[in-house]
Amino acid sequence: MGVTDDSDEAVWQRVLSGDASAYGTIWRRHRDRVFRHHLACGTPAPDAEDLTATTFLELWRRRDDVRFVDHSLLPWLIVTAHNVSRNAARARRRYHRFLAALPPPAEIPDHADGVTDAHDERLRAVREALAAARPADARLLAMTALEGFTVRESAAALGLSESAAKMRLSRLRSSLRALIGEQPLTEGGS
Known part of the structure; x- marks a missing residue:
C-alpha cells in the first residue's frame, strides 16, 4: 500500500x-489515544x-528517528x-523512597509568637482576655482595643446599644486590669 496524502507518513x-x-x-489525530494509553498504564x-504532552515532545525531539x-x-x-x-512511575517511586x-x-515553634509576647505584654493579656471572654464580648474588645473602632461603631456593627457595649467593655477592662495592671485600654486603639 502506497503513501496517501492524508496518511501520517505524508x-x-x-x-x-x-x-x-x-x-x-x-496531535489532533492521536492525542486522545495516547492519553487513554497513559490512563491504562495507571497514571x-x-x-x-x-x-501525553511529554510523549509528543519526544515525537518532536526524535522526529528524524520515528518509525511508521x-x-x-x-x-x-x-x-x-x-x-x-514507565519512566514517570519510576521517578515517582524514587521520589517517594527519598522522602x-x-x-x-x-x-x-514560631519564634514570632515568642517575640510578640515577650515584647508586648499588653497584646498577650488582651489575647488571654479574649480567650476567656464570652464570644460577643471578645468581638467587642477586639474591635475597640485591637482594630481601633470606637465603642459606637463597634456596638452598631455587633447589633448592641452603645450603653450595653460600654457596660460590657467596662467589665472586660476590669478583668484586664487584673492581668496587666493599670495600662489604659481606651477606645479607638489608643
Missing part, C-alpha cells in the same frame, strides 16, 4: 519540511495530560507513551 513529511500546522494534525488523569507502521505514527506513539509512563528516608521535620 503529514510527517510536511512537518519535516517546516509545515507547523501539519504537526497539529498529528492519574492530571499526570496523564502532562505525559502501515504509514501510521500511532504504534510508535503508543510505544513511546508506554516508556514515558520516606528523610527524618521527620523537627517541631519548631
Whole structure:
C-alpha cells in the first residue's frame, strides 16, 4: 500500500519540511489515544495530560528517528507513551523512597509568637482576655482595643446599644486590669 496524502507518513513529511500546522494534525489525530494509553498504564488523569504532552515532545525531539507502521505514527506513539509512563512511575517511586528516608521535620515553634509576647505584654493579656471572654464580648474588645473602632461603631456593627457595649467593655477592662495592671485600654486603639 502506497503513501496517501492524508496518511501520517505524508503529514510527517510536511512537518519535516517546516509545515507547523501539519504537526497539529498529528496531535489532533492521536492525542486522545495516547492519553487513554497513559490512563491504562495507571497514571492519574492530571499526570496523564502532562505525559501525553511529554510523549509528543519526544515525537518532536526524535522526529528524524520515528518509525511508521502501515504509514501510521500511532504504534510508535503508543510505544513511546508506554516508556514515558514507565519512566514517570519510576521517578515517582524514587521520589517517594527519598522522602520516606528523610527524618521527620523537627517541631519548631514560631519564634514570632515568642517575640510578640515577650515584647508586648499588653497584646498577650488582651489575647488571654479574649480567650476567656464570652464570644460577643471578645468581638467587642477586639474591635475597640485591637482594630481601633470606637465603642459606637463597634456596638452598631455587633447589633448592641452603645450603653450595653460600654457596660460590657467596662467589665472586660476590669478583668484586664487584673492581668496587666493599670495600662489604659481606651477606645479607638489608643
